[in-house]
Amino acid sequence: MTQTFKKSNADAGITVLKIGGSAVTDKNAKAGLAKEEEMRRIFKEIATFSGKLVIVHGAGSYGHTYAKEYGLDKGFHKEGFLITHDSVRLLNDMIVKGLRAESIPAVPLQPLAFSVCADGRIQSMFVEQIELMLDHGLVPVLHGDVCMDTVRGSCILSGDQSLPYVAAALSAKRVGLGSAADGVLDSNGQVIPQITPQTFESVKKHIGGSAGTDVTGGMLGKVSEILELAERTGIESCIFNANTPGNVADYLNGKTIGTRISRN
Template sequence: MLVFLKLGGSLITDKNKPHTPRREVINRLAAEIASARRQNPALQWVLGHGSGSFGHVEGKKYATRSGVRGHEQWLGFAQVWSAARSLNQIVIESLTQAGLPVIAFPPSCCIVASDARISTWEIGPLRSALANGLSPLVYGDVVFDTVRGGTILSTEDLFSHLAHLLKPDRILLAGSEQGVWADFPACTSLIEQITPATYRQMTGHIGDAIATDVTGGMAQKVKSMLDLVKSIPGLQVSIFSGEIPGLVFHALSGSTPGTLLHGEM
């Protein structure tokens, strides 16, 4: 079985304090992932993490996602790269100390985009890492772009591209929210399951609620994952909270916490 697991930026950093990792949380999550690996050594996974209060600060300042033109924006491009790399190193160290054979694949080094969509990514080395029992790690990062000059790709962008090539069985998105709320920001009604059909019915009622999620990206996250569910038979996606100790371990062990996205039964 192949699983993609993302540790959200709001989970592993303090979004209210620039460049502030939540080291205790990162270490706990690393321990849970390592425990899941010991329980099921045959399980393969691709790990990913967001940038949180690291890359997003500079990215917003220089509007890097929208494109890079001129000296000042290229300076910002480099600053986003540096911030994302700093957080990635912290995550790598924690995972390695937990005994996980993790190896990072920085997007800035191996991806070329076209208008913020991946156009070139040679994933042969990543396939080799999986084949040899290693845990590939990707993360939100800057990349060069043939249309925009440069841009930022999220972990969901990376997972979406990889999913079409590697065909994972499950995608686990661990963040700071318990799942997708039907009534954000009141957060009293959690949506347990979403399918392409039910999402079409929901959008008229809760589309605005999803769109105003604190991360600013829940709507796009749900839409992009549903696109994958529709195109990859049998794929299941769980959006859940990594704040609850043990939940990442249980998700890797087969449970479906939070909100489950899946195809029509």
């Protein structure tokens, strides 16, 4: 299908967007349950963007529920490994089909097939195919997945960890995390406008976990991962509410919204 993206005012470089599992699934569900209306609206907003784009989506109730049940954040369990991977692939397939319905040339990428971890951290991830896809006008879509691990046997490779790895490898210009919250919130429920390495310790105590089942660290895990990205590469990120209509389109088309995470 011919791409019909509208003209964007964003930078000409690569944008990496994470769609949080909490934004498109019910993370309190005992099994995978998608927020289909939210998905469709988000996909329509993504279709307003015309630049090079990589999408990473969380696993939500399609992954975290099974990962917790089988203890996959602690080690290998053959049955749990297979069930969890099949479930997150189902969500990825649903998202890719929804994106294509909006004329977005989405391509599914299962991190299990091209990544190896060591004690829960990425040891290697082949990303050359992502660069080639972008050069040919495709939109790679990665997701939270199970992964082989040289220490544990297997582990959970969250989208929160894949996101900064891919962003750094591709020298991305912009990184956005669309969650189910307005940004990183303080103890009064107010958005913290900016977090830097210098301010992180003072705000860390305010940052909570996830409202639903999450074996990958919740909001604190997200902030820690992309703060490290900022320190290491200077790439800035924003955490914003993907469930607020217009936010995904606004971010993709150049606005800084929610909480900005930067080196200084």
